[in-house]
Amino acid sequence: MADRYLNFTGTGPGRFLTRRLGLPQPSALRRWSVERPSLEGPLLHLTVGKGLPGLDEVLVRTGLTPGAENPAAVVLDATGVDDVAGLAEVHAALHPVVRSVAESGRVVVLGAPLSAQDHHQAAAQQALEGFVRSLGKELGRGRTATLVRVADGAGAGAAAAESTLRFLLSPKSAYVSGQVIEVGATAETEAPNDTTSNDTIPNDTTRPLSGRTALVTGAARGIGEAVAEVLARDGAHVVVLDIPSAQGDLVRVADRLGGTALPLDITADDAGERIAAALPDGLDVLVHNAGITQDRKLANMAADRWSPVLDVNLASVLRTTDALLASGTLRRGGRIVATASIAGIAGNVGQTNYAASKAGIIGLVRSLAPRAAAEHGVTVNAVAPGFIETKMTAAVPLFIREAGRRMNSLAQGGLPVDVAETTAWLSLPGSGGVNGQVVRVCGQSLLGA
Numbered sequence: 001m002a003d004r005y006l007n008f009t010g011t012g013p014g015r016f017l018t019r020r021l022g023l024p025q026p027s028a029l030r031r032w033s034v035e036r037p038s039l040e041g042p043l044l045h046l047t048v049g050k051g052l053p054g055l056d057e058v059l060v061r062t063g064l065t066p067g068a069e070n071p072a073a074v075v076l077d078a079t080g081v082d083d084v085a086g087l088a089e090v091h092a093a094l095h096p097v098v099r100s101v102a103e104s105g106r107v108v109v110l111g112a113p114l115s116a117q118d119h120h121q122a123a124a125q126q127a128l129e130g131f132v133r134s135l136g137k138e139l140g141r142g143r144t145a146t147l148v149r150v151a152d153g154a155g156a157g158a159a160a161a162e163s164t165l166r167f168l169l170s171p172k173s174a175y176v177s178g179q180v181i182e183v184g185a186t187a188e189t190e191a192p193n194d195t196t197s198n199d200t201i202p203n204d205t206t207r208p209l210s211g212r213t214a215l216v217t218g219a220a221r222g223i224g225e226a227v228a229e230v231l232a233r234d235g236a237h238v239v240v241l242d243i244p245s246a247q248g249d250l251v252r253v254a255d256r257l258g259g260t261a262l263p264l265d266i267t268a269d270d271a272g273e274r275i276a277a278a279l280p281d282g283l284d285v286l287v288h289n290a291g292i293t294q295d296r297k298l299a300n301m302a303a304d305r306w307s308p309v310l311d312v313n314l315a316s317v318l319r320t321t322d323a324l325l326a327s328g329t330l331r332r333g334g335r336i337v338a339t340a341s342i343a344g345i346a347g348n349v350g351q352t353n354y355a356a357s358k359a360g361i362i363g364l365v366r367s368l369a370p371r372a373a374a375e376h377g378v379t380v381n382a383v384a385p386g387f388i389e390t391k392m393t394a395a396v397p398l399f400i401r402e403a404g405r406r407m408n409s410l411a412q413g414g415l416p417v418d419v420a421e422t423t424a425w426l427s428l429p430g431s432g433g434v435n436g437q438v439v440r441v442c443g444q445s446l447l448g449a
Contacts, residue, residue: 003389003405006412026411027142029174030104032421039171041102042067048089049080052110052150054158061162062169071097073106073169078128079150081111082121090131098135104142107135108168110161111149113182125149129180136178136444137409144177144410144444156185160433167425175418177409178444186432207235208428213283215239215275217266218290220246222390223339225253226416227287230424232257236285239278241266266290266316272323282331285427286324288317288338288361293392295350306353313357318364325376332377335427338365339419340384340438346447358384362438369436379435381426386442389413408443 006026008014018025030036043064045056055077059066064073074097078090094107101107109132114122128147136145146168150161161183167173214231218224219240228238238259242250247263254261262278264271275283291313294305317338324330343351344358361382369380387393387404393413396404405413422441425431 003412005402005405024406024411025140026406027103027140029142029410029412030171031174031415031417032171036171038063039072039102039104039106039169041070041072041105043169044068044071044074044097045077046074046093046097047077047080048093049078049082049086051077052079052152052158055110058158058162058165062166064169068097070100070102071105072102073108074098074101075108075110075165075169077110079110079112079152081124081128082115082118083124084120086124087127087131090128094135098139101139101143104171104174105144106169106173107132107139107143107145108165109145109147111147113149113151132180133178133444139409142174142410144173146173146177147180149180149182151182151184156183156433160184160186163425163428163430164434166430167421172421172425174421175410175414175441175443176422176439179439181434181437181439183433184435207233208430209285209424210235212285212429213237213239213279213281214285214287214427215241215262215279215283216287216289217241219253220249222392223385223388223416223419224287224289226420227289227423228253228257228259230417230420231285231287231427232259234424234428236427239283241275242290266320267311269319271316272320272327275320276324276327276329279329283324283329284331284334286321286330286334286336287423287427288321288336290316291339291357293351293354295354297350298352301353309353310357310360313354314360314364317361321364321368325372325378330376330378333429333432334376334378335431336368336372336378336380337423337426338380338382340365340382342384342386342440342442342445342447345384345438345440346445365438366436373435379426379432381434381436382438383419383422383426384438384440384442385414385419386440386445386447387413388419388441389415407447408445410443412443414441414443 111128132145132147214236216228219228220242232238241262244263250261338361340361341358343355365382372378372380419441
């Protein structure tokens with residue numbers, strides 16, 4: 001369903017009226033397209049204190065030209081900030097330039113992990129989180145702000161953050177704002193099928209998932225279909241999975257993307273084994289997207305509305321993940337990306353079952369990520385969508401739908417492609433330093449912010 005309010009505020013009368021009434025004034029977001037794959041404008045690189053080694057070379061490979069006038073993006077390297085005086089330098093660096101950032105532009109602040117030995121450094125670096133989250137709510141005009149904490153050292157640093165910076169400094173991250181992303185060391189892994197690492201080739205002009213196989217559950221429609229489409233665009237052979245009753249739609253998606261349809265009930269006890277049998281050559285990207293809702297307030301929720309939601313959204317994810325890791329179907333260098341939700345972070349009326357299942361996904365990610373990396377060479381992350389424009393949200397009553405759209409820093413709903421682009425970034429070969437993260441794709445929703 002079209003966002004008529006967003007369209008109205010893009011007109012002259014709409015801008016005048018909403019400004020006079022103090023109403024939200026969302027800007028149409030710039031998203032990736034073949035015709036316009038990059039942000040348009042220069043990149044301003046600022047540094048406070050000691051900078052991150054190798055960052056200049058990484059930023060050059062984003063394809064953005066250095067410049068200070070009306071920048072499309074500002075990157076502030078604050079990894080060296082270790083006291084309150086350093087925070088004053090952060091203010092001094094960004095204060096003069098923040099108004100000049102172009103519409104749909106980006107502000108990315110680089111920070112360091114919090115020190116367990118230096119509480120002054122930890123306080124200053126934690127302060128950056130509050131600073132960036134607040135800045136994201138102030139920027140307006142479709143601009144976003146993100147904090148990336150980069151661990152410097154062997155296997156980490158600017159090189160490990162390259163994939164993340166490319167994503168954040170591109171139109172692909174249009175609906176990701178106010179987030180804190182931690183980038184650590186990249187595990188030593190084999191490159192499946194001799195795939196060229198995305199660490200060295202700009203991902204806006206190549207197919208960085210070429211030679212890789214990706215499985216997307218719940219892919220017959222909606223967000224799952226969008227995820228499969230973006231992964232295929234980036235070169236992956238996609239295997240799309242959904243319930244047998246959706247086989248017609250599933251086959252159409254597979255045929256359109258040159259992929260493979262796998263009609264299967266993901267809640268079956270042997271679903272993992274059946275997936276492994278269907279993928280004898282192995283799997284590189286596993287996207288857990290299948291999910292359902294059965295909404296009722298707890299006092300009115302019978303067991304037959306609770307159990308299916310937990311089984312589809314959480315139990316099936318646990319079972320199939322365990323099976324595919326144990327069988328070795330998910331190869332070294334692989335990626336697991338699960339779909340959580342801001343409902344699992346902030347809760348939602350009438351969704352105790354759904355919120356429990358999505359919070360469970362977050363617990364899975366945080367626990368499994370370090371062990372999967374150490375034992376299998378596989379990363380585990382989650383995306384947590386906010387209000388996304390789908391057929392399901394189009395059926396929500398008008399006033400609730402409008403609240404969902406406006407209650408975020410970008411004052412509009414996201415699109416399925418926003419979730420898909422974030423999933424694709426986490427799936428890239430170059431994203432091995434991103435592990436155990438839950439990235440909200442919500443326009444910096446005010447719920448649970």
